[in-house]
Amino acid sequence: MTRVSGPVFFLCGQRWSVNGLTAVIVFLTIFSNEFLVYIIQSFRWPNLPVGSRDSSETQVILLVADPQIQGYQDEPGFPVGIISRWDIDRYLSQTFSLAHAYAKPDVVVFLGDLMDEGSKATKDEYKSYYYRFLSVFGASEKDKRVYIAGDNDIGGELRDMRKEWKMDRFEKHYDLLTGVDKVGFVDFIKMDIQTHGMPFVQKRDLAEELQKKITSPIRILVSHETVLPKAKVELYPLLRRLKPQLIFSAHWHKSIVFVCENCMVDDDYTWPVHRRNLAWMTEYMSVNLTINQKALTEVMVPTCSYRMGEKDMGYGVAVIESTGEMKYTVLWSPRRYTMLYAYLIVFVPLLLVHMYFKFLPYLMKKIHKRRK
Template sequence: MAKSLRNWLIQHASVKSITVTVLVLTLFVNEYLVYWVQSSRWPVFPEVDRKKEMVVLLVSDPQLQGIQDEPGFPVGMVARWDVDRYLSKTFQLAYSYSQPDIVVFLGDLMDEGSKASPDEYQSYFTRFNSIFHSAKNSKVIYIPGDNDIGGEGRDFKTFKKVSRFENHFGNVSGVVNTRFIDILKLDISLHTDVPRGTEEKLKEYKSKMNSPFRIIISHETMLPKLKVYIYPIIKEIKPQLLFSGHWHKSMHFVCDSCLSDNADTSHWPVHRRELSDIDDYMYMDLTNSQGIQELMIPTCSYRMGVTDIGYGVALINKEKTVRYTVLWLPRRYDVLYAYIYIGIFLLIFYIFGRLCLPKLLYSSVKRPYYKYR
């Protein structure tokens, strides 16, 4: 048996065939099997009563890579192709898993949206729609981030940037009425005093909100900010739940008395919990009329420099309860490093194997036979 195997190897094995076999197996594992294994670890999707519940798929900070800040050809082109492909694959898996009623994009849709030329912006928009094309089968809500319209550091927000975003993705702020939930899209800086005119806008938004279940979505997280900036907003709208992104992390903020009539501008009893280890659906009771909770959704792009990335899934019940989890995604950098290591190994194998492998296999079979007397 062993001898016949050696003979087969001598006849069929070659450095080229072994190299090709390893490459094919590597591609299969890294580009298909890894995604299947990771998605199989997601919690079992619970039974949903679509009459009483809505499924929301939350996408934060995809930040499509641009042209200006990326290396030149061909590195930049390959990098953009790889991250686009990764986002497309993982989003399709998350969408098929959840079959959402609503898909919410929580800002920073593009990495260079704020500073892109008109032609660049149009190309980014085309790529975005190609990557997240499945979302069109659900109700889609977009809000901008600082990378889309400016507003962080010296990248100032301007009317032109806001108008360009609205021409492509809809209003940056406003109310979305959907069945038993009213969703307020809020684009406002939360680092300074509430801008002039905000009170009138909030009253206008409130007049359009008829549902007892209210949600605010914002790119920037809200509850960790100073109370003096946040309280005027939540006091007027009285939401039960907030969705945010920006930090690229998965976190849960709870405040049991943030909607109470408290004149103390410094007291803000917000408790935070990291959700980097969440592996099943967590249950949230939002029936406390004085309380408010916020879910921060992690980035879904491996280019953001964090290891824990994913999509959020929220099952929202009209009785003011929520089941929530994060669909964690494969760590793409580990795969890319694996390509490098395997490539180096195959290069060494190819150089030395062509010279040594046939001789070793041949000598293992054609050993001299000596007959001792």
Template sequence: MPVIVLNWRRLNWRVISISALVLTVFFNEYLVYSIQSWQWFTFPVSQDREHEVVALLVGDPQLQGYRDEPPFLIGTFSRWDADRYLRNNFLLACGYIKPDVVVFLGDLLDEGSVATDEEFEDYTRRFQSIFSTRANVQRVHIPGDNDIGGEGGDFRTKAKIQRYVRHFEQLTGVTSVKFVDFIKMDVEFRGGLTTEKWKTAESLSSEMKGKYRVLLNHGSVLPKLKSHVYPLLTRLRPQLLLSAHWHRSNHYVCSDCMSHKSDVDKEYWPVHRRDITDTHQLIEIDLTDKEALNELMIPSCSYRMGEVNIGYGVVIIKDSGVAYHGVLWLPQRYILLYVYVAVCLALALFPVLSKYAQKHIITLQKYRYR
């Protein structure tokens, strides 16, 4: 059997460098996504999709703008990389669960509220290109504070709201998907709900025809004051609530929130928060319990938000009244970018260290044979 002897001195350093870079790019840009998807929860394949609604939940994508990014090439690269990361994972998630509806839970754009009209139009084109869906997939968009203002000193204005509506859709409304109504209320809970919001809730309640109702809001609802939340929930009667904003994965549970009407004026109610970041399987929720309420907070899907645990949420609602929720966790992009830096440094330093080591080996050999 022949013995292959590898002579490192005769290796072409350019070939080694190119091979290392190609392998690194292949792993970071292609293979890592497949490896991550192997760890996703087992999706329950149904023989009859008419008796279930599968929703892909997109929390805080926050497309990067031009103002808060570094100028010139660094900013261009950071936007390109963040957009590509969102697009690749979104396509992978859509292919995995084949959703009936995609729900965007606010903060679609990072600088939407402060953008000029030209910038906002450019951001919208990028958004539609990244989150492209098939014609038979319904879409629901709700605004966040980064889209139309409303947080801190960034106030909402009529012009910001009108611009958002022109490029996306109305702030409030009902989108029906099979037997599920997705309700957009756009509630901020600052000092209680206004008379206009009460009228909106009553108007939307007359439009709901589905067997189950899901209330959508960018900010969380159940952790708020009961006196602010309870009257809204009694009008809309949702069986499930979906929110985002805090970039984390939480499950808020209240087992009897809808049973004691005499406690409407209480400030707080027995809402329990469950951190489900470490949950990699589907959790089950009973939608037939008329006294209980469940709210799912969806994490951000963008690595630029500074959170380690990011992903796309999934909700499967069965006609029988059982819902399942899970998160398609995504690879940590910053670690992959650090790998690029480490590989480039190693390739740059290796020839220098190799020559230094070779010089010392020759010196030691001369000293040995004296």
């Protein structure tokens, strides 16, 4: 007869030791938190509204906003910093790989703030962040990519000023800050629309240069900063030249759509912009990009990182037809902080149980001696 040392439990008709039951609980918790929950979440995504994958008629765009690869300067020291960077990199890699497998995109658009400390990183730190970025988003290494710079990449927010060397460094590692990237029947227009820093005349001249390169029937302005919530007087002269039919932006870390039914006319100093929160949208919304030449829609893509202070994270997916019909949704990711709290809920009681059974014999002996 086999002896089992220590206390035992009976579960489902089976006899379990404390160590054996603990091992099973730990394994199931880690398996659920680190693997199963990601698969379950991906099953909640709506079916991709694509029939034929003919790139001349349909284009699938995967949108990545504010991944902000964590740096070294603002993170805690050893060992917390190493663990936190490893965990967010792993989270981004897993969620992006699933989103990429779901969408099988024709193009991946990175909407800025690729690095958390890109603007202030040293040369060696920047190189480290860049290679970590490539590793995290390695599932798209063979795809066509469009890169937008954010304020965390090149400066431009509060006291973090933009510098020529910061912009040069970004262009050396990623892509040009401005330009027109052509993918099939879509022109992705990259233009910095910051309302401060660059003189208006310089922006207008840049818009005129970009206008000469726009030839595709579908024109999408991609920007890190929001566009329509800004003052019309500053942006309309630029948009009138670029004539975008759709805007993708980021920066706020939220999922929002801005709709302006009468934006592309110059008979008023304001534009009536309507805002709708898309938090945890579960289906695709539809927008026709060509039916109303005066209208303009801006889709803000939420952050994909759980480190940005938002409880809802995800990746945007847009399916655009050559006819101008666009469908968009967000592929929501699991809430990582909820998963981390689950570890505390499970492991703390387990630790207390082990401590209890470890010191129980000692306490019993003490009590027995006192009674004597």
